[in-house]
Amino acid sequence: MGRKGLYSILIVIGVLVGSTFITKDEPFMLKEKQPKIGVLQFVSHPALDEIYQGFLSELNKQGYKDGKNIKLVFQNAQGDQNKLLTMSQYLREEKVSVSVGIATPSAQALANVMSDKQPVVLGAVSDPKAAGLVSNNEHPGGYITGVSDQAPVKEQIQLMKELLPNLKRVGILYSSSEDNSSAQVKKFKQLAPSDWDVKEYSVPTHNEIKQMTQVMVQEVEAIYIPIDNTIADGLEMVVQLADDKKVPIIPSAETMVEAGGLATVGINQFKLGEQTAKMTIDILEHKKKPGDMPIYTFNTGDKVINQKKAEELGIKIPKQLTSYLKVLD
Template sequence: MKRLLAIATAFTMTAVMLAGCGSSTNDSTNTSAASEPAAQESVQPEAAESSAAETGEAADAQTDSDKVYQIGICQLLQHDALDAATLGFKEALTDKLGEDKVKFDEQNASGDSATCATIINQFVSADVDLILANATASLQAAAAGTGTIPILGTSITDYATALEIDDWTGTTGKNISGTSDLAPLKEQAAMLNELFPDAKTIGLLYCSAEANSVYQADTIQEYLEGYGYTCKTFTFADSNDIASVTTNATGECDVIYVPTDNTAASNTEVINNVCLPAGVPVIAGEEGICKGCGVATLSISYYDIGYKAGEMAVDILVNGADITTMPVEFAPNVTKEYNETICKELNITVPEDYVAIKAE
């Protein structure tokens, strides 16, 4: 009996152990099943990070779409050509971005290069998104004031001269680009010859303080001498001696040439009050000067070069264009224009392909 009881007991314990093993197997299965949600949860942070990144990108896109660009404009002085360039620049930006996406801080230096530097320093302190430098002195002040904020010039005759770049390739390699108002000097010399083939002496009248005026005068002199003219240079340091210098020029010359000179452009009435009574015609480098004291010009549109600079600004601000490699742009078109009033007074008849400058 005892032996049978021991066998029965052993059998019972074995059954219990087997049952226990079965229970352990089920627990293992349940644990494995329970671990799947945990594994899924371990993936969720990555999904959360991805979702957060997408949310961040959306937020950045939203931020970009809400961006109001701050633009500083430094214009050397007020006259028709520079005013037109500034207007074209502003209208290009508002056309492309919308009036509510751009804010202009427009300041005029009243012809003083030191004031240009002060204005530029204000823009740098305000951390504007981009600077428009209208005229050479403004560009030079901007170049000296910041090496990081994008600078676009306009109404600049020659960037290499203005920035003292010797190996000019068409780009500055700096935080500077823009548009040029370089007149077609060779064609202007041809126009002067077309209108005044019998003239002997041509006076080159400009401000000696404006590097780009010096450049233009030196360049066109070669073309004029190629037609057999004798050229004489008459320079003024500022507006105070324009009348006396112009008087000297009319006494020695048959025709006077005035390049795209800012000081001359602001004092066309003074020049006209000397040249017109003396009967000496003026060929002008651009429309604004011609309107005030000239008989004819082969002129670019300052509005057009300003507008082009505005398009370049949009490319920089919105598309991330690299300003250091952006080529300087030039006016797409030129027009033969004449001042009907002065031509009549001097009894000058122009060819039919000249367009009368519109009176304001």
């Protein structure tokens, strides 16, 4: 056998051996080297942070490792609307293969600058259609799909009735700048018992939360908080002021109960993040078209009650609830 023939055989063997050692933990390596996944998070607070952790967990579970076979480009606007456009443009210029918007403002910012060559996956957008992100939740069309979190408002109201049977005056604290919050407020008022006096307390920005809360704790018997990033970011302040007046808080996320709320029927944010990652992988690895992927909706949740908070507020937990509620210490 000539030298050229021997070289040819060695090259073939090398290719075969090399492909053998590309493991399942490196699903992209045959297609492209370290594709980029951009993530734009609106603000840091427990609920959104939990979504991102769920996202990372699912990526790792399916063999996608940052710096090994993918590159994560993470941006956090820290609640500053002005930063969203700049950060979205940065992710576009980084030529990310797909971008993930955690919370409605982030998703809207990404949608405004990306194209069909850089798909957008929604992470925690309560109403994608109302937010102008898709034309239809079943058939989104275009380059956007993802996960919707629709709070189980009816179940939350029922829990409030059971925990606070004498409740009459309810205040809803939310940000007027977040479309998803306004939609949930409208639904709450439609479903609330007719003998409840429900009053809205809206703030345009984080800066007005303290003053508004000081007013409402003088006027209401309970505070309801929808899925709202602005209020979640200032929850510690709200809890402190409400506790001083023994006013219970019913938020819409389990992480907000853990941070001082009384109880909720809340969507599992970690699982929401996991589903966001699964849809991202479907686009990257399986080459699914976002426009053909229905919006995945989380609209049921788990009951959770903060026993310590109930004791501090002098609220007795009914026996029928303790058997199936997760009780926090």
